Amino acid sequence: MLDRLDVPVNYNHDGSQYALSKDFRNLKPTQGNYQGERIVFLHRDPRDTAVSGFFQKSLRNANSYEETLSTFLRDPCLGLEKIIVFNLAWIEAGPSMNLPFASIQYERLRQSPLAGVNSMVRWLCPERVFEADRLQKVVEKSSFSAMQAQERDGSFEKKYGSILKPTDSTNQESFKVRRGVVGGYKDYFSADDIAFADQLLARYDYSERLFRLNNAALV
Numbered sequence: 001m002l003d004r005l006d007v008p009v010n011y012n013h014d015g016s017q018y019a020l021s022k023d024f025r026n027l028k029p030t031q032g033n034y035q036g037e038r039i040v041f042l043h044r045d046p047r048d049t050a051v052s053g054f055f056q057k058s059l060r061n062a063n064s065y066e067e068t069l070s071t072f073l074r075d076p077c078l079g080l081e082k083i084i085v086f087n088l089a090w091i092e093a094g095p096s097m098n099l100p101f102a103s104i105q106y107e108r109l110r111q112s113p114l115a116g117v118n119s120m121v122r123w124l125c126p127e128r129v130f131e132a133d134r135l136q137k138v139v140e141k142s143s144f145s146a147m148q149a150q151e152r153d154g155s156f157e158k159k160y161g162s163i164l165k166p167t168d169s170t171n172q173e174s175f176k177v178r179r180g181v182v183g184g185y186k187d188y189f190s191a192d193d194i195a196f197a198d199q200l201l202a203r204y205d206y207s208e209r210l211f212r213l214n215n216a217a218l219v
Contacts, residue, residue: 001117001142005134007124010037016086018057024082029089034099038124041090044106046083046206047185047197052178053078054188059174060167070193080197084204091210107182113139147177 002009014029015022044052054072057065065072073079094101102123109116117139121130140146150156152175156164168174181187189197201207 001113001138002121002124004138004141005117005121005130007121009124014086014090016082018053018061018078021077023076024085025076027082027086027089029086030093030097034097038100039094039097039102040120040123041094041101041103042106042109043087043091043103045182045185046080046087046201047189048106048182049083050080051185051188053083055173055178059171060176069188070190073189073193073196080200084200084206088204088206088209110180110182113142144177144180148172148175151175151177 012032014032015027016029050073051069054065054069057072057078065078067075076082091103094103100123104116104120114135118130118135121128121135147156151164151166152169154165156176164176166175172178185197186194
């Protein structure tokens with residue numbers, strides 16, 4: 001959506017990317033050089049993020065991951081605890097970075113995409129005017145079904161290269177635009193995985209901290 005609205009953005013995993021696979025205890029979130037930037041931190045339920053990451057790592061990365069999802073979730077360099085720690089670090093530190101900082105929850109963006117993209121572009125480009133009709137058309141063209149079709153027919157590959165190409169066109173799990181379902185982790189987690197995730201989220205008091213700290217949310 002931002003690309004279609006000609007909003008220049010530098011997308012950054014801040015050291016958490018799979019190419020590095022750092023142990024979460026060695027991460028230093030927010031410590032990069034962001035001077036002069038307007039920052040939007042997009043975060044998602046760590047359980048859904050972990051499922052998406054598992055398929056990215058096992059079906060899309062060059063050095064594919066060959067273990068199970070259960071093992072992936074418990075891996076300190078890839079899994080659930082890393083996502084929890086990373087999200088909380090950014091949401092907690094962001095407002096005190098002395099930089100323009102805002103956060104947005106994936107779930108809210110999915111629920112209200114027009115409101116979300118409207119807030120985001122006005123935050124990133126306060127000097128520009130974005131007409132409502134144009135925003136609406138961009139949102140419609142960027143639905144999951146529309147993007148899956150564009151990935152499937154090769155439109156994305158022509159524009160963005162192999163980064164937005166399915167590795168197996170017969171396997172939807174190998175698509176970059178995969179499902180985007182809120183709470184979709186329930187379709188993949190075992191009972192033990194759900195118990196493990198619940199205990200980990202409770203140990204970090206994740207929901208309560210997220211509610212308290214997310215005071216710079218766009219939507």
